[in-house]
Amino acid sequence: MADGDNGKTSTLDPELRRQIEAMIAERVEAEVAARLDAAVDQRVREAAAAAVDERLAAVEATLRDAEGRLRAIEASGQIDQVSILVFSGDLDRLMSAFIIATGAVAMGFEVAMYFTFWGLMALKKKTVFHSKSVPERMLAAMLPGGPRTVGTSRMNMLGMGPALFRRLMRQHNVESLPDLIKLAQELEVKMVACQMAMGVMGVRREELIDGLHYGGAVTYLGDAVDSKVTLFI
Amino acid sequence: MAAHELDCKGLNCPMPIVRLSQAMRRVAAGEVIVIEADDPAFRADLEAWVRRFGHVIETFEAVDDRVVRATVKKS
Numbered sequence: 001m002a003d004g005d006n007g008k009t010s011t012l013d014p015e016l017r018r019q020i021e022a023m024i025a026e027r028v029e030a031e032v033a034a035r036l037d038a039a040v041d042q043r044v045r046e047a048a049a050a051a052v053d054e055r056l057a058a059v060e061a062t063l064r065d066a067e068g069r070l071r072a073i074e075a076s077g078q079i080d081q082v083s084i085l086v087f088s089g090d091l092d093r094l095m096s097a098f099i100i101a102t103g104a105v106a107m108g109f110e111v112a113m114y115f116t117f118w119g120l121m122a123l124k125k126k127t128v129f130h131s132k133s134v135p136e137r138m139l140a141a142m143l144p145g146g147p148r149t150v151g152t153s154r155m156n157m158l159g160m161g162p163a164l165f166r167r168l169m170r171q172h173n174v175e176s177l178p179d180l181i182k183l184a185q186e187l188e189v190k191m192v193a194c195q196m197a198m199g200v201m202g203v204r205r206e207e208l209i210d211g212l213h214y215g216g217a218v219t220y221l222g223d224a225v226d227s228k229v230t231l232f233i
Numbered sequence: 234m235a236a237h238e239l240d241c242k243g244l245n246c247p248m249p250i251v252r253l254s255q256a257m258r259r260v261a262a263g264e265v266i267v268i269e270a271d272d273p274a275f276r277a278d279l280e281a282w283v284r285r286f287g288h289v290i291e292t293f294e295a296v297d298d299r300v301v302r303a304t305v306k307k308s
Contacts, residue, residue: 103251
């Protein structure tokens with residue numbers, strides 16, 4: 001017991017020797033533990049870095065894909081706009097306006113239609129007389145009750161022209177004006193009624209179809225400046 | 234991949250293109266829609282429409298003296 005491990009005799013006091021051995025053992029243990037910790041830390045750091053790189057690469061790929069799609073959408077111009085200022089209230093002109101509007105939606109345009117003066121007749125669903133002044137009532141009585149009864153710009157002949165046109169359009173299977181207006185609404189064509197014209201002509205909101213926006217000249221111009229196509233019908 | 238069919242016979246301008254654009258939204262890229270129409274403006278309208286979106290008219294043929302059939306592939 002007093003002799004050393006390797007059989008050599010030691011001059012050291014056995015107690016001192018034990019203490020030194022214990023101290024060395026403790027140091028070695030601490031050193032091993034520290035190195036082990038460092039190695040583990042290194043491995044963990046490497047694994048984490050690899051995982052982050054992988055995620056980053058995936059995010060970058062997604063981003064590149066999104067950028068490509070955005071460019072494609074911008075290039076294909078799907079956010080292009082068409083603005084149509086509808087001034088006329090004649091059957092033939094309104095048909096043109098709504099055929100262009102629905103066609104433009106099919107072409108991927110956002111379409112806004114602004115209805116002013118006679119164009120408001122396209123939006124009428126009924127005629128109201130109460131709470132109107134005498135001139136307003138006279139106007140209301142003389143103006144068409146809505147798209148079903150608007151006349152033609154030429155050859156109106158006291159309503160014979162429009163009747164003939166409507167029959168011919170039915171024969172040729174052309175959508176009727178009320179159907180085109182309904183389709184335009186389904187296709188989310190933005191329809192704006194001109195407040196000023198409504199005021200002048202004594203047209204009330206309750207006389208017009210639902211789902212309309214209300215605005216003025218600047219509402220139209222605000223959209224028209226961003227439009228590729230603007231029409232005045 | 235089954236072809237989608239769209240019957241626009243009897244419909245007039247701009248209805249065939251309106252219906253086609255609605256149908257096109259429901260199919261995936263690379264899929265094909267077979268459309269029949271008798272609107273005399275259909276060919277010109279269809280060509281302008283695919284030019285805008287980059288879809289491809291794969292075939293365009295007359296079924297009889299009024300009706301035409303086109304196959305359009307979504308880009």
